[in-house]
Amino acid sequence: MATRSASTQSLSSEMPSALPQFLRQDRSTLIHNFNYLENDQRDRLSEQHDNPEQESEWARLTGNDIAIRNRYINVEPFANNRIKLAVAEGYNDYINASPIALGPRRYIATQGPKSTSTSQFYRMLAQETGRDTPAVVVMLTQTHEAGREKCFKYFPDTPETPLELQPDPEINDGFEGKVELISVEEDATSRCAMRHLKLHYKSAKAEEDQNDDEDWKEKEIYHLLFVGWPDFSVPEGENRNAMLKLITKSAELNKPPNVPTPAEFPPALDPASEPSATASPRIIHCSAGVGRSGTFIALDFLLAHLERGNLDSVPDDVDPIFDTVNAMRRQRMMMVQSEAQFLFLYDVMRLAWLEHHRAADAEP
Template sequence: MAAPPTTQLPAFLNQTRAQLHAKFVDLEWQQRNRLLQGTQSPTSPSDPPSPWSRLTGDAISARNRYLNVEPYAHNRVKLKVAGAANDYINASPIVLGKRRYIATQGPKDTNVNHFYRMLAQECSGPGPAVVVMLTQTHEAGREKCFQYYPLSAEESPLVVPDEDEDEDENEGHVAGDHFHGEVELQSVEVDGSSRSEVRSMRLRTRTSTEGGMTGNETLKREKEIRHLLFSGWPDVLIPEGEDRQALIQLVHLSNTLNQAPSTNGHASATNHDSQSNPRIIHCSAGVGRSGTFIALDYLLSLLYAGELDHLAEDGMDPIAETVDLLRQQRMMMVQGEAQFNFLYEVLRERWEARVGGGSQV
C-alpha cells in the first residue's frame, strides 16, 4: 500500500498561470515541428518516412470530418479488409501506461460501417465495448457527429449499411466481405451523477467469405456495447459548474464498465490492470475533448494509486508529460490552453480532496 501523500501540494500542482502558459506554448511548438517534419520527404529512397507523416489522397480525405485532423500514418487503426480495399479510418490507438484507448472523430454519415467494423475488430475481448461520446450531434447549428446509434426503441435496430453495396468513387476499393449488421437498443437511462445518457446496445454483424471448403459462407457475430453520451462539454472549452464534477464521475463510470470480468464479480474503478478492451473515445474531431478526457482518466488513475505522491522537486510534471505523450500518438490532443489548464485544476482539486479525506469521486 502506498504511503499517504503529503498535505503540501506537489510542485507541478503549484505552478502559476504564467508557468503553465509557457509549458503550453512549448508543447505547441513541439507539435508544429512534428507536423512540419511530417510533410518533408526522406532525403533518399532508403530513408524511412517521418514518424509524423500522414496519409494523403482523395480516398483518405473523403473519410475525414476535418481536413486538418488526421492520425499519423505510423499510429492509426487499420481496418481489417481484404486485398487492396481501403483500410483507413480516422482513429488512433492510444497507450498510456497499461491503459488503452482509441481516439477517433465523430462518425460521418458515410463512416457508420467503418466505425462499427473498428469496434468489432478492436474490442474483441470479454465484456462490452465502451464508447464515450463527448459531443452533441449538432452544436451552434453545425453537425459535429452523425447519429450513428438508435436514440430510442422506435429507432431500433439501426442498420449498419453494407459498404460494398454503396461504393463511392472517392472511397477507393471496397472491403469485399460485405460487412454489415444492425445495432439494437436494449435500454437507455440517465445517470444522474455523471449527467450522461447510458445506452446498452447489442451489435450484430455479418460478413461473407468466398471460396471456402463449403463455398460462400456468412460469419455472424454479436457484441455488447455501453454507450455513454455526455453533452455538458462545449467544443474547445471546458465543463463548468456541476458538469465538471459530472465529468469526473463519467471517467469512473466508463472505467468501471470496461473492467474485465472478475472471478469474484468485483471491479475497481481505479485498477490499472483489469481493462477488458480499449475504450473508444470521441468528440467531433477526436482531439480536444477526447484528449482531455483520456489524459484525465490516466492521471486520476495515477493519483488514486498513489503514484503521484512524494514526487521529487526536480521539475517533473506528469501532466505536461502526459499531454506530450498523447500528442506523439495523435495530433492536437488536449487542443486548447483552457483544456490544458483544466487538467491542473482538476488534479489539484482531487489531490486536496484526497489528502483531506474526501471522496475520490
C-alpha cells in the same frame, strides 16, 4: 522553438505548500509549457511536410480516398499509429482513429462518425474490443453544435428502430449488420445518457465458401453520451463534477478486465508496448477526437495514478500532466487541443489531490 520552463521557476504563493511542485505552477508558466507543446508539434509536422519521402513517425497519409473519410482536413492519425480496418489486401483500411497507450491502459481516440463512416466505426468496434467483454464508447459531443454537425447520430432512437449497417461499397466483403437499442437511462450523477446497445454483425468474408449462417456474431455495447462539454472549451460547474463521475463510470463498465495502473509515475509511455492480454480499449470520441477526447483520456489516466498514491512523491523536476499530454501527442496530433483544456487538467488535478489527501487524513 520555445524552451520548456522548469517547474521551479514560477510558483504561486497562494498554493498550499503541501501540493507537489507540478501542481503549484502559476498560470503564466503553464501557458508557456502549453506553447512549448504546440511549437514542438508544429515542428514535427513541418519536418514531415518538408520531407515527405523521408521515413518518419509523424508521417501523414495522403489521397482522396483518405481525405473523404476525415471530418476535418487538418486532423488525422499518424500513418504509423492508426487503427487499420481488417479488410482484404488492396482495399482501403483507413479510419480516422488512433490507438492510445498510457502504461497498460488502452484507449482508441477517434473522430465522431460521419454518415458515410458509421459502418466502418462499428467494424472497428467489433475488431478492436475484447471478444467476451462489452465495448465501452464515450461520446463527448452533441450531434450538432452552433448549427454545424459535429457527429452523425450513429445509434438508434428506440428498440423498435434498429440502425441498419449496409455493406460498404468501398470494401464489399460482406460486413453488414444492425445495432439494437436494449435500454437507455439518464444517469443523474454523471449527467449522461447511458445506452445499452447490441451489435449484430456478419463478419467480413475471408473465404468464398464461408457458411453464411455461421458467420453472424453479437457484441454488447455501453454507450455513454455526455453533452455538457462545449467544443474547444471545458465543462463548468456541475458539469465538471459530472464529467469526473463519467470517467469513473466508464472505467467501471470496462471491467472485467481490471487493467492495473503502473505502480510508479512516470510509467512506460511507449505506444508500441504490448497491451495486457485482457485489456479492452475504451473508445473515446468528440467531434475531431483530439480536444475533449484527449482531455478525458489524460484525466482518466492521471486520476488513476492519484488514487494509487503514485503522485504523492513526484520529484520537483517532473510534471506528470505535461508528460502525459506529450505522450498522447506523440500518438495522435492535437490531443488536449486548447490552452483552456490544458489549464483545466491542472485545475482538476489540484482539486482532486487536495480532496484525496483530506479524505486520507480523515481516516482513523
